[in-house]
Amino acid sequence: MSVLPVTVYPPSPTGGRRVRIDGEILGLAHDLADVAEFLRRAGLDDIDEHDVETSALIDWRGGGPRVWAAP
Template sequence: MAEVPIVVHRAIAQGGRPVVIRNEVAGLAHCDGDVVEFVRRAGLSLGEDILDDPVWVRWKGGRAHDYEAV
């Protein structure tokens, strides 16, 4: 399986999910809007619907779109 450019990792104990874009830490997302903003700041104009596209985004360790503490 080819590596995807955006990885949203498992939520941390305090809440939020670390986001990595092109192997660089982009930040800690607390909602889909945060992920979209990190993607925009990385220079990708993809829109919010990209979050459900497995070619672009991999959700690791939990359900997609869930940012609650573990």
């Protein structure tokens, strides 16, 4: 299994953050569990919220993994 590029974009004004994996937007995440689910759907079976929070493979834009609301 190859490692896919993962980008989590800044929080939207209405809440949530877009998640892009391998160039495709998979949806709007509202917490770490949502990001983990998107990654599982993309083929990363053994990933959980802790992995999402600590992974260097995820490019967190506009705030890290604990930022879910727009400023």
